[in-house]
Amino acid sequence: METKILSEHYDKPSFKTLKGYKELSGYEDLAKALKMDPKKIIEDVKAAGLRGRGGAGFPTGVKWGFLPDNGEPRYLLCNADEGEPGTFKDRLMMEAAPHQLIEGMIISAFAIGSKKSYIYIRGEYNSCIRSMTKALEEAYADGLLGKNIMGSGFDHDMDVYVGAGAYICGEETAMISSLEGLKGQPKLKPPFPAIEGYLKKPTIVNNVESLAAVKYIIRDGVEGYRKYGTEKSAGTKLFSVSGNVTKPGNYEIPLGMSMKELIMDIAGGMKPGRKLKAVIPGGSSTPILTAEEALKVNMDYESMAELGTFLGSGAVIVIDDSNCMVDLLGVLMHFYHHESCGQCTPCREGTGWLNKLVHSILKGEAKMKDLELINGISNHMMGKTICALSDAAAMPALSFLKKFRDEFEYYIKEGRSKVKGVSYAEVNH
Amino acid sequence: MPKLTINGTEVEVKEGATVIEAFKQMNEDIAHYCWHPGLSIAGVCRLCMIDVEGARGPQIACNTVAKEGMVVTNQSEQIKDIVKWGMDFHLINHPLDCPICDQAGECGLQEQYMKFGQYDPEMDQPKVKKRKVVDLGEKVVLDSERCILCSRCVRFTDEVSKTKELGIFNRGDRSEVGTFADKPLNNKYSLNTVDICPVGALTSKDFRFRQRVWYLKNDNTVCNGCSTGCNVKVYYNEEGLFRVTPEHNEEVNGYWMCDEGRDIYKFANKNQRLLKAKKYDGSNWQELTAGKAMQELHHSLFDDVKTNCSKVGVVFTGQYTNEEYADAMQTFKSLGVASFFEWNDTADKAGDFDDLLIRGDKNPNTKGLQDEAANHSGLKKLEDAINAVNSGQIDTIFVMAPENISVYPNYQSTYEALSKAKNFIWFGANKTDGFEKSNSQNTYLIPMKSYIEKTGTFSGAKAIQKFNYVTTIVAGALTLSEAMTLFQGKEIEFELRSKPMTSLKNNHFTLNRGKL
Missing domain, CATH: 3.10.20.600 (Ubiquitin-like (UB roll))
Known part of the structure; x- marks a missing residue:
């Protein structure tokens, strides 16, 4: 059964507006959080077991704990680049409940002591850019952002930054590069963003859903949040x-x-x-x-x-069962080849090579030994590069081949799809 | 000072050093393209992979800081396999056009394939097509297909020359190095990008297609293009010099040199040189060997100089070695000559410095000249010499002319002005094409050796640096010291010209033609 915590009010159009949001207890958790000790919030987020919702699943509170205590200004970046094919949850959240994200972000910023945050939204998400921009205006007008938020003495500014739609900019250091006005390419780690991130200052990058969830940890407390989910995958x-x-x-x-x-x-x-x-x-x-x-x-x-x-x-x-796995892998390999930033050699060359090999199967030009080559290339792309895009391309290739090898072998032998019975050329003429 | 173990051997490195620096320090092989000791770390070629005991997986040595007790290897089967595949990834879209590539013979891909690759390539897909013969600027050409996108050239223009002309455009395997619109690669250090390019992607317009590198020998010397004195390597064969590249010297020039310095070799080559001595008696020019000319001068002028020493002047330029200045000044002083002049056409810019390498004083040894002259009666200005010649105060003048005449705009006019002296002796390495006329009825032009052909020291802006004989280009040319010895009527020995000179004092040289 669905359990609507975050999405409880997503079906109500009024939830988009500050007024409607406040009527449904909006910003009450912020008021509560601002009276708390920031360290306690970090402890609670750790204890609640919130794990990054963007993909890697790294514990959010632990990430916050990496910030050095060196007096440097800190930045909070919300990763709303949502580029992973198949994902559209952050979009829903930003469209249906922009204030939920803003509230979660202010609480998080208060917890880590950041005075400035950016919401990095992918360029294609026009509706999200509009809704977030409007919600920010409302929040500023209501004194929820800016100086002395809710009389707490805490100052915070928030801005929307629009990306240009590159998949790689969802990788946190590439996103930082892009935000800095540079080409969206991942940066070498170490140093990690928590130590040296945006403008070389300590920076926390969290996913939209992770930041919004912080609000509910404040609302329901650690125990309340842990009521759902498992011991290690809470909420x-x-x-x-x-x-x-x-x-x-x-x-x-x-x-x-x-x-x-x-x-x-x-x-x-x-x-x-x-x-x-x-x-x-x-x-x-x-x-x-x-x-x-x-x-x-x-x-x-x-x-x-x-x-x-x-x-x-x-x-x-x-x-x-109507889908041909060779076809699908062709689509994926095209995507990763197109999106590789080109910095690291194994990814730059590997994604192109994989794409050519899978398409040579589809064109009926491949040899059986090419399947081993695909495995070899993929294995040598995994874990060898600055960021995980190389792995992201290699993992589907490896798993498709491992689990549906018969379809690939059939395609190479017969020159047509085992499932569809026709060749790629016949379909995509 | 952390100690770590690399491939079973313990090594101590300086605090903060990276593991790849430790490999380099102990001269241990490690594959890499993007890392360069003079540039920031890019970490993109992914070849310097190492196993670190206790680490989660293979790491790159260039971005791993050496720590006490670290145990590192790049000899495991896993690492060898990764490096082999890494090589393959670099080569799948590389055109492998080595037979027509200028980099062949000194190419990172060739060298590292032989060391770390040696696999049978499996790539049978069509290669990515990119731009060929891209004109990046006045001096550099790009072949994008050969480029392995190590980003060294981009980092050089960002970090060292700080001119920021280059960038990597597009992404994935469509990435290409290029210049920004309307801003070609025309900085004063642009050819360093060619040196650091590990493949044949960036080539020098000056050097490309002129010589296969394996037909060239190379030796180290010191650039004589300005007072910085960059350490350089010159490439040569029996036809002469072909190019100059920088040699690392942290104290003087780091890993770099300027483009101007790379052209200096042209002044040392035969077609720019005075090949034989010449004399002029007011109507005819006559060619003779330098030794013979000096012998004649000894007989006709030596005693005369001694008796009329107040009417003798010597003009120096800052393009000779300290040892030559010492010998020349000593010789003239012993004859009672006290009028030494300094000729420097770039003296007004002598204080200029671009904060990297280029200095306004275009002579390698102005300081050495001035220091040596300070032991005697100092140096007067060139105009004083010209005025003294015009007024007849000086009737015998010796001119130690420059070797690199590109920084002597008044070369010709100075020659003409000084040749008004009764006895006019011109020592110079450079050719004297415009010198058909001489105002003096007793003119001698004596061929000098270039910096490539002698051993000595320059007192540059940063340090006093010794350089050694590299090769002989003009067989009969002399050093100032040799010329002075002959002028005094003494003998010098000529040895086989292919033998390098060991020291200036033991200055035997060129050919077994016996003693003069």
């Missing part, structure tokens, strides 16, 4: 279910729910006459699960890790 999370299901959409569920329930009940199950074939569980970069695996896995970080995949950003892409 609820929004999942963007897409693909071949009857009711695709965003659904908030407690972590630890079975994927079967999410897909088959909440998202309405498969379309009539179709069978589940595979699921990409956490955005296009996460290793694919077979139907069998998908039906037994739970929606939490640990269960996914047991199957060698990730909860990622919560983008559940459901694939039914």
Whole structure:
């Protein structure tokens, strides 16, 4: 069953406005937080077990704890670049409840002692840019941002920064580069952003959903927040279910729910006459699960890790038996080749090579040994580069090949898709 | 000073040093392209992979700070495999046009493939096509297909020359180095980008296609283009010099040199040189060997100089070695000559400095000249010499002319003015094409050795630096010291010209033609 904590009021149009938001107890948690000791908030976020909702699942409170106590100004950046294919939860949040994000961000900024934050929104998200800009204006007019917020003596300024739609700018250091006016490319780590980030100052980058969730840790307390989810994957999370299901959409569920329930009940199950074939569980970069695996896995970080995949950003892409896996991998490899920033050699050259190889299968030009080559390339792209884009391209290639090898071999032997019975050229003439 | 173990050997490095620096310090092989000791760390080629005991996975040595007790290896099978694949990733879109590539023979891809690669390539997909023969600026050409995007050139223009002309445009495997619109790569240090380019992507318009590098020898010397005295390597064969590249010297020039300094070799080559001595008696020019000319001067002028020493002047330029100044001034002083003059056409800019390497004084050894002259009666101005010649106060003048005449705009006019003296002896390495006329009826032009052909020291702005004989270009040329010895009627020995000179004092040189 859906458990609407974050998304409780998303269906109410008035929730978008400051007035409507306040009527539904908006900014009350901020008032509460501003009376707390910032250190206590950090402790609570740690204790609540909130893990980064952008994809990596790193504990948010622990990340905050990396900030050095050196008196330098600190920046809080909200990662609203939401570029992982299949993910559209942050968009919903920014459209339906902009003030929820702003409130979560002010509380977080207060906790880490930051006087300035940016919401980095991807360029394609026009509606989000509009709603967030408008909400910021409302918040400033109401004294919720600026000097002496709610009479607490805490000052904070917040701005929207619009990216240009590059996938790589969702990587936190690339986002910092982009925000600094540089080419959106990841920076070498160490130093990590918490030590030396935006403008070389200590910087925290958190996902939209993570920041919004902080509000509910304040509202419900550590125990209240931990009421949902599992010991290591606490709370609820929004999942963007897409693909071949009857009711695709965003659904908030407690972590630890079975994927079967999410897909088959909440998202309405498969379309009539179709069978589940595979699921990409956490955005296009996460290793694919077979139907069998998908039906037994739970929606939490640990269960996914047991199957060698990730909860990622919560983008559940459901694939039914009408799909050709070679085709799908072709789409993914095209995407990663297009989005590689080109800095690190293994990724720059590897994504292009993989894309060419998969498309040579689709064109009927590949040899059987090319499958080993795809494995070799992917293995040598994993963990060898500055950021994880290289891994993001390699993981689907490896998992598709491992779990659906018969379809690839059939394609190479017969020159046509095992599922569709026709060649790529015939389909995409 | 942390101690760490690299491939089983313990090494102590300075605080804050990176692991790749430790590898370099102990001369241990490590694959890398983007790392350069004079530039910031990019960490993009991903080749300097190492296993660090206790670390989560392979790390890059260039961005890993050496710590006490660290145990590092790049000899594990895993690392060797990663490096091999890393090489392959670099090469899949590289055109492999080594037979027509100017970098062949000194190419990072060739060298490191032989050391770390040696696999059978599996890439049979079409390669990415990029721009060829891109004119980046006055001196540098880019072949984008050969480029491995190590970003060294971009970092050089960002961090060292601070001119910021270069950038990497586009992304993924479509990335290309390029210049920004309307801002070509025309800074005074642009050719350093060619030196640090590990492949044949950036080539020098001056050097490209002129010589295969394996047909060239190279030796170290000191640039004589200005008072900085950059340490350089000159590349040469029996035809002469072909190029000059910087050699690392942290105290003087770091890893760099200016573009102007790279052109100096042209003044040392035969086509720019005075090959034989010449004399003029008021109507005819006659060629003779330098030794013979000096012998004649000894017989006709030596005693005369001694008796008329007050009417003798010596003009110096800051382009000779300290040892030559000492010998020349000593010789003239012993004859009673006290009128020494300094000729420096860039004296008014002598204090200029661009805060990197280029200095306004375009002579390598002005300081050495002035210091040596201070031991005698000091130096007077060139105008004083010209005035004294015009008024007849001086009737015999010796001119130690410059070697690099590009920084002597008044070369010709000074020659003409000083040749009004009755006896006019011109020592110079450079050719004297415009010198058909001489106003003196007793003119001698004596060929001098260039900086490539002698051993000595320059007192530069940063340090007194010794440099050694590299090669012989003009066989009969002399150093000032040799000329002075001959002028005194003494003998010098000529040895086989391919033998390097060991020291200036033991100044035997060139050819087994016996004693003069």
